[in-house]
Amino acid sequence: MHATGLTAVPFNRTHIAENELDYLADAVRGRSTCGDGPFTGRAAALLREITGARQALLTTSCTHALEMSALLLDLRPGDEVIMPSFTFMSTANAFALRGAVPVFADCRPDTLNLDERLIEAAITDRTRAIVVVHYAGVACAMDAIGGLAARYGLAVVEDNAHGLGGHYRDRPLGSFGCMATQSFHETKNIQCGEAGALLVNAPELAERAEVIREKGTDRSRFFRGQVDKYRWIDIGSSYLPSDVLAAQLTAQLESFERIQSRRHAVWSAYHAWLADWAASGGVAQPAVPDGCEHPAHLYYLLLPDLHNRQAFIAHLAERGVQATFHYQPLHSSPAGTRYGRRAPGGCPVTEDVADRLVRLPLFPDLGEEDLAQVIDAVRSYEVI
Numbered sequence: 107m108h109a110t111g112l113t114a115v116p117f118n119r120t121h122i123a124e125n126e127l128d129y130l131a132d133a134v135r136g137r138s139t140c141g142d143g144p145f146t147g148r149a150a151a152l153l154r155e156i157t158g159a160r161q162a163l164l165t166t167s168c169t170h171a172l173e174m175s176a177l178l179l180d181l182r183p184g185d186e187v188i189m190p191s192f193t194f195m196s197t198a199n200a201f202a203l204r205g206a207v208p209v210f211a212d213c214r215p216d217t218l219n220l221d222e223r224l225i226e227a228a229i230t231d232r233t234r235a236i237v238v239v240h241y242a243g244v245a246c247a248m249d250a251i252g253g254l255a256a257r258y259g260l261a262v263v264e265d266n267a268h269g270l271g272g273h274y275r276d277r278p279l280g281s282f283g284c285m286a287t288q289s290f291h292e293t294k295n296i297q298c299g300e301a302g303a304l305l306v307n308a309p310e311l312a313e314r315a316e317v318i319r320e321k322g323t324d325r326s327r328f329f330r331g332q333v334d335k336y337r338w339i340d341i342g343s344s345y346l347p348s349d350v351l352a353a354q355l356t357a358q359l360e361s362f363e364r365i366q367s368r369r370h371a372v373w374s375a376y377h378a379w380l381a382d383w384a385a386s387g388g389v390a391q392p393a394v395p396d397g398c399e400h401p402a403h404l405y406y407l408l409l410p411d412l413h414n415r416q417a418f419i420a421h422l423a424e425r426g427v428q429a430t431f432h433y434q435p436l437h438s439s440p441a442g443t444r445y446g447r448r449a450p451g452g453c454p455v456t457e458d459v460a461d462r463l464v465r466l467p468l469f470p471d472l473g474e475e476d477l478a479q480v481i482d483a484v485r486s487y488e489v490i
């Protein structure tokens with residue numbers, strides 16, 4: 107350790123929401139712990155409220171929600187899906203599982219989102235969909251992307267794992283695609299360990315989405331009394347989480363505003379207090395274009411090069427601060443080269459930023475002293 111008296115500031119620590127432990131106990135005592143119990147309904151209603159989505163289906167993960175979206179698009183082997191290289195592997199894996207080909211396009215140097223100017227050149231007669239990821243919850247250029255998709259008859263899916271509560275031109279993220287996916291992994295703004303949701307905005311997909319989530323059966327309609335028995339009617343899997351997880355999620359979603367206001371306070375403190383240090387060292391802070399309201403999902407810095415990034419992470423670690431890098435490019439990963447291909451022009455920006463990016467601790471219970479410790483640790487690093 108560099109100095110005595112310093113506490114360790116972890117990269118992430120889960121927040122326990124006001125009613126979380128009570129709701130968990132209620133779910134267990136209620137003796138109905140399987141999926142689609144009362145808490146699942148409550149959590150889904152809260153999600154629809156936040157995102158404006160027509161339908162919200164809780165799932166076991168965002169990864170599984172992405173797999174459901176690939177099933178719902180009826181993708182066939184050889185179909186192509188344009189997506190960023192700078193994302194979590196599940197974004198690509200879900201489509202590769204259907205035999206579809208992820209086509210990795212580069213990101214914008216400012217927001218690190220899929221660069222809308224590169225999409226058209228990546229479209230072929232096999233292209234079926236565009237998957238966008240709102241990195242750090244800062245919206246992709248949905249006007250341009252929606253226009254292109256309409257012109258070429260392509261589906262848009264939002265991997266909205268970072269974007270819950272974010273907006274683009276006053277419209278909630280998760281409401282733009284025919285489908286959107288959410289994650290409630292412990293590292294996300296709202297969490298219950300491992301779960302997710304599929305948001306369905308296209309009405310024609312709603313009924314089949316329920317079937318796919320329930321092992322390919324019409325069990326959801328059976329429980330609503332719309333059919334007198336349920337049968338196997340389509341392919342699907344078991345994508346519904348236990349109502350115990352939904353109980354935890356309900357409490358978290360009910361505390362959404364409190365969680366968000368604390369996350370925003372931390373984000374804004376970093377942004378203000380690190381501005382002069384960043385400018386003098388050639389370090390880039392996050393860019394938030396006009397029309398984007400982000401949900402303070404993560405705070406990142408772009409160091410000048412890999413050498414500085416590694417030295418910076420080590421410098422923070424010596425001062426008790428756990429900071430971490432993020433996505434490694436998918437287009438050059440072992441599975442990415444096997445199952446996908448790169449869009450024309452390759453992904454030079456992705457390769458560059460993946461080496462330079464660092465994420466700082468950001469969670470609702472990050473106290474003022476810990477925040478000051480992080481800021482001091484960052485500011486004491488001299489770019490070499």
Ligand SMILES: *Cc1c(COP(=O)(O)O)cnc(C)c1O
Pocket residue numbers: 166167168169170193194196197239265267268288289290291300301302
């Ligand atoms: C976290 C994350 C996922 C995966 O979420 P899980 O719920 O862990 O499956 C997918 N995409 C992005 C962009 C993510 O950040």
